[in-house]
Amino acid sequence: SQTIHQWPATLVQPVGSPLSLECTVEGTSNPNLYWYRQAAGRGLQLLFYSVGIGQISSEVPQNLSASRPQDRQFILSSKKLLLSDSGFYLCAWSVIVGQEQFFGPGTRLTVL
Amino acid sequence: SQKIEQNSEALNIQEGKTATLTCNYTNYSPAYLQWYRQDPGRGPVFLLLIRENEKEKRKERLKVTFDTTLKQSLFHITASQPADSATYLCALSVMDSNYQLIWGAGTKLIIKP
Numbered sequence: 667s668q669t670i671h672q673w674p675a676t677l678v679q680p681v682g683s684p685l686s687l688e689c690t691v692e693g694t695s696n697p698n699l700y701w702y703r704q705a706a707g708r709g710l711q712l713l714f715y716s717v718g719i720g721q722i723s724s725e726v727p728q729n730l731s732a733s734r735p736q737d738r739q740f741i742l743s744s745k746k747l748l749l750s751d752s753g754f755y756l757c758a759w760s761v762i763v764g765q766e767q768f769f770g771p772g773t774r775l776t777v778l
Numbered sequence: 779s780q781k782i783e784q785n786s787e788a789l790n791i792q793e794g795k796t797a798t799l800t801c802n803y804t805n806y807s808p809a810y811l812q813w814y815r816q817d818p819g820r821g822p823v824f825l826l827l828i829r830e831n832e833k834e835k836r837k838e839r840l841k842v843t844f845d846t847t848l849k850q851s852l853f854h855i856t857a858s859q860p861a862d863s864a865t866y867l868c869a870l871s872v873m874d875s876n877y878q879l880i881w882g883a884g885t886k887l888i889i890k891p
Contacts, residue, residue, distance in 0.1 A: 700878075707883065709881035709882050709883040709884065710822070710867070710879075710881040711881075712879065715878060723876075725878070756821050758821070763877045764809060764810055764878070764879070765812075766812065766827055767822075767824065767879065769823070771820060771821055772819070772820065774819070
């Protein structure tokens with residue numbers, strides 16, 4: 667069966683510090699991968715998605731970036747965090763774009 | 779403008795009754811509409827997907843309807859249980875956004891014993 671891992675589960679970082687969140691998927695090949703951010707009481711905002719190794723599409727201009735160095739690994743990064751980067755970050759995968767997505771446990775990021 | 783609306787107020791339902799949640803959208807022509815469940819501090823869990831040419835889809839105690847004329851989906855949970863308490867999110871997949879999902883803010887459902 668397929669599983670998706672995200673770490674860390676929680677993170678508290680000062681403004682201006684770098685960020686690296688990692689997501690890995692097991693049990694499937696060539697998944698579509700997604701990074702979302704969810705603010706409290708809000709819907710999910712798509713940040714990046716990837717349909718293959720090295721292929722990244724950005725949905726929202728911001729100080730975040732994403733990379734997919736391996737088929738089942740997706741990394742979200744920032745060189746300098748802003749207060750507005752605080753939120754709940756979710757990684758997800760799907761077999762077919764537009765159809766059901768499967769989410770990781772999420773990372774709660776607080777920028778102080 | 780394009781938007782997806784779900785009732786922002788929590789829905790309180792007595793155990794055993796049918797819970798009905800609404801998802802309305804404007805200015806989209808979705809290929810698919812999906813419903814997810816999200817518990818506090820966790821990622822959403824996929825429940826059901828309905829296609830633009832389908833009117834209704836069922837899975838155990840869950841039923842989804844999709845009216846593309848009204849631009850509305852209804853999500854029903856029959857014989858509701860306290861364990862059904864969660865936030866329920868709807869999401870649209872539209873061609874204009876490369877079929878990426880566009881999400882509603884969710885409705886919190888509380889089932890009282």
